[in-house]
Amino acid sequence: MRRNRYLALLFGCAALMAGVVGCGGDDGGGGGGAAPTSESGSTEGAKVIDPAAMENAKGSVTYCQGKDTSGNAHYMIDEFNKKFSSQGLTAKLVEFPASADEQRNQFIQRQQAKSGDCDVFSADVIWTAEFASQKWLYDLTPYMEQRKSEFIPAPIETVTYDGKIWGSPESSDSAFIYYRTDRVDGVPATWQALYESAKKDGGIVFQGAPYEGLTCDWLELAFAAGGTVISEDGTKATINSPENVQATQLMMDVIADGGAPKAVTTYMEPESLAAFQTGNYTYMRNWPYAYALNQQAPKTKGKFAVEPFPSWEGGGKAGILGGHNSVISVYSKNPGGALALVDFIGSPAIQKAYAAQFSLAPVRAAIYDDPAVRKAMPFADELRQAITQAKARPVSPVYPQISQAIYRNVNAALAGQMSAEEAMQQAQSDIEKALATF
Amino acid sequence: MVSPSMLLIALVAAYPIGYAIWLSLHEYSVRVAGLSRWAGLNNYTEALGNPDFWDAMVTTLVFTAASVSLEFLIGLAMAMAMHAAFRGQSMLRTTILVPWAVLTVVTAIMWRTIFESPQGFVNSIIGGDTVWLGQEPHALIVIIIADVWKTAPFMALLLLAGLQTISSEIYEAAKVDGATAWQRFMKITMPLLTPAILVALIFRTLDALRIFDLPYVLTKGAQGTTTLSLIAQQTFAENRIYGLGAAYSVLTFITVMIVAFIYIRTVGGNIRGIAED
Numbered sequence: 208m209r210r211n212r213y214l215a216l217l218f219g220c221a222a223l224m225a226g227v228v229g230c231g232g233d234d235g236g237g238g239g240g241a242a243p244t245s246e247s248g249s250t251e252g253a254k255v256i257d258p259a260a261m262e263n264a265k266g267s268v269t270y271c272q273g274k275d276t277s278g279n280a281h282y283m284i285d286e287f288n289k290k291f292s293s294q295g296l297t298a299k300l301v302e303f304p305a306s307a308d309e310q311r312n313q314f315i316q317r318q319q320a321k322s323g324d325c326d327v328f329s330a331d332v333i334w335t336a337e338f339a340s341q342k343w344l345y346d347l348t349p350y351m352e353q354r355k356s357e358f359i360p361a362p363i364e365t366v367t368y369d370g371k372i373w374g375s376p377e378s379s380d381s382a383f384i385y386y387r388t389d390r391v392d393g394v395p396a397t398w399q400a401l402y403e404s405a406k407k408d409g410g411i412v413f414q415g416a417p418y419e420g421l422t423c424d425w426l427e428l429a430f431a432a433g434g435t436v437i438s439e440d441g442t443k444a445t446i447n448s449p450e451n452v453q454a455t456q457l458m459m460d461v462i463a464d465g466g467a468p469k470a471v472t473t474y475m476e477p478e479s480l481a482a483f484q485t486g487n488y489t490y491m492r493n494w495p496y497a498y499a500l501n502q503q504a505p506k507t508k509g510k511f512a513v514e515p516f517p518s519w520e521g522g523g524k525a526g527i528l529g530g531h532n533s534v535i536s537v538y539s540k541n542p543g544g545a546l547a548l549v550d551f552i553g554s555p556a557i558q559k560a561y562a563a564q565f566s567l568a569p570v571r572a573a574i575y576d577d578p579a580v581r582k583a584m585p586f587a588d589e590l591r592q593a594i595t596q597a598k599a600r601p602v603s604p605v606y607p608q609i610s611q612a613i614y615r616n617v618n619a620a621l622a623g624q625m626s627a628e629e630a631m632q633q634a635q636s637d638i639e640k641a642l643a644t645f
Numbered sequence: 646m647v648s649p650s651m652l653l654i655a656l657v658a659a660y661p662i663g664y665a666i667w668l669s670l671h672e673y674s675v676r677v678a679g680l681s682r683w684a685g686l687n688n689y690t691e692a693l694g695n696p697d698f699w700d701a702m703v704t705t706l707v708f709t710a711a712s713v714s715l716e717f718l719i720g721l722a723m724a725m726a727m728h729a730a731f732r733g734q735s736m737l738r739t740t741i742l743v744p745w746a747v748l749t750v751v752t753a754i755m756w757r758t759i760f761e762s763p764q765g766f767v768n769s770i771i772g773g774d775t776v777w778l779g780q781e782p783h784a785l786i787v788i789i790i791a792d793v794w795k796t797a798p799f800m801a802l803l804l805l806a807g808l809q810t811i812s813s814e815i816y817e818a819a820k821v822d823g824a825t826a827w828q829r830f831m832k833i834t835m836p837l838l839t840p841a842i843l844v845a846l847i848f849r850t851l852d853a854l855r856i857f858d859l860p861y862v863l864t865k866g867a868q869g870t871t872t873l874s875l876i877a878q879q880t881f882a883e884n885r886i887y888g889l890g891a892a893y894s895v896l897t898f899i900t901v902m903i904v905a906f907i908y909i910r911t912v913g914g915n916i917r918g919i920a921e922d
Contacts, residue, residue: 308883319678341678417867470762472779478761485764604676608884618867622779644886645672645682
């Protein structure tokens with residue numbers, strides 16, 4: 208009897224434990240009931256927006272984004288309602304959790320349920336291809352073709368997939384090299400010279416932990432060296448190239464030679480910032496958010512400046528774009544109103560307020576010259592330069608796997624577990640596998 | 646009496662397991678919304694043929710064996726201390742339980758700070774600039790330490806409950822007969838505590854086999870710390886390969902079941918023996 212009771216207890220526990228992962232199926236899967244189609248991943252047949260629909264749009268629209276920690280979304284919605292309520296168009300804000308993964312899950316769940324809950328969604332730049340290939344987004348090409356020239360070209364790259372434009376840039380972001388003005392005169396002109404200087408003049412910290420941040424750090428070097436990750440059409444892995452091997456090797460060398468602490472292989476942004484703020488390092492690769500924080504830290508205050516990334520010796524300059532794009536859900540019941548909201552977010556007035564009041568990098572080049580913006584962002588020129596020279600991360604529906612292939616193998620190489628050649632070979636086969644995903 | 650409990654088990658256990666198995670027998674497209682196809686056992690063939698899966702299996706078993714045995718030894722010592730009657734006993738009980746009350750994610754961040762390199766607490770005590778979370782097997786050791794710190798109190802609590810069921814008269818009788826403290830521990834405490842020990846070990850072992858949060862926060866699976874749950878979560882939630890992800894979670898489930906059966910086989914008889922005595 209007793210034994211049976213233990214057995215039942217164990218069955219129950221084990222079942223619940225497996226359920227932790229198994230139950231997660233509810234947030235995906237899609238039930239598997241839909242009829243198979245012959246198109247695999249193409250965006251053929253996606254709904255196209257009619258730019259005229261936003262004229263005199265009425266009704267209400269919902270704007271979904273991550274937790275509004277700085278208050279910019281509340282401000283924008285208030286301004287929108289002030290301007291459009293007289294024509295009968297109102298907007299409201301739905302806040303998702305602060306974590307990016309969770310925002311993506313929340314949006315995916317709504318789209319899988321074909322819900323029109325979110326007319327407009329503030330999507331991280333790396334999600335476009337996935338959402339577009341699932342046919343969850345309106346094709347905004349006809350609208351964007353009219354506005355394209357007003358925006359910095361690079362952010363539009365992040366929202367372009369399969370030759371079409373799936374959203375409108377909302378805010379951008381690109382990292383800098385921070386340097387100590389009391390130790391060096393500026394950032395050397397090439398990555399090679401920068402790392403050489405790091406060895407002699409007090410070291411550099413960056414993000415080497417196995418996560419998205421390392422993918423960005425590595426791509427900044429690899430793109431400058433002329434490397435690519437996948438082919439133009441997104442069907443082939445191209446990561447195993449001499450350029451990428453050199454980029455990986457350079458990153459490994461700066462650690463091996465003591466130009467960067469061995470611990471960078473465990474650093475994410477906060478750890479590198481903390482290390483820079485100890486005053487022990489001369490250079491740091493980080494995003495613009497670190498500027499204000501360095502101004503508050505006693506050992507770096509007034510003793511640092513920023514510059515966009517240097518170029519690769521004999522190669523070019525690069526950088527990686529962050530930020531968000533406004534996309535319109537294909538299940539929106541008010542696409543005209545949604546487009547009016549998207550148009551409003553990209554307008555000069557909101558772009559200026561976003562920059563001057565909320566420190567979001569504008570996607571319109573002219574905004575960087577505004578005196579109020581320059582006052583709020585002393586690094587406005589460097590930021591515009593960084594964004595202009597930056598590139599989109601590989602645009603692919605299997606981007607999460609591609610990023611894992613990069614950060615896992617590069618991290619292993621940085622930790623001394625494989626050579627640069629082996630890391631790129633392994634990344635190549637991992638990405639080939641990812642691209643073959645059903 | 647049987648049917649309501651069976652119904653409950655069906656609801657909370659059979660449905661999710663059945664659904665996970667159903668998912669694991671299909672492939673769901675990451676490219677086209679709603680597109681899926683029957684995959685038979687393909688997901689299992691792929692999972693079992695993946696060296697990462699076997700690495701994760703070894704890591705999980707090593708982690709489980711090391712953390713559960715350390716937790717048992719430390720937990721037993723804690724339980725004995727909590728059981729002893731002295732002034733401030735309730736204070737001690739509360740203090741010992743604090744780590745158990747801390748959220749696992751917070752625990753992980755705390756230990757990450759302690760083992761930070763080069764300027765972390767541990768490095769400044771012992772000197773040197775060891776990169777604890779950046780090399781094997783150090784990273785796994787840090788995860789084991791964090792887990793032991795957090796869950797030894799839970800083990801202690803279960804064992805304390807067991808200790809309190811042992812009548813003090815038995816100890817007094819043994820004292821009268823001239824048994825030493827060690828003899829009382831080995832001949833009275835350990836045999837009478839066995840059922841509680843087994844329950845505690847089973848709970849902790851099954852719990853440890855699905856360790857997820859500590860490696861997720863501390864290393865994200867780098868440096869030989871990818872566990873079975875981590876590989877399942879990454880495949881399922883991050884990469885949205887639902888079929889293969891479900892196959893990994895079913896395989897994790899089967900692993901847990903096998904370990905549970907081994908426990909029942911080898912020590913279940915003991916429990917019955919004690920119960921019948």
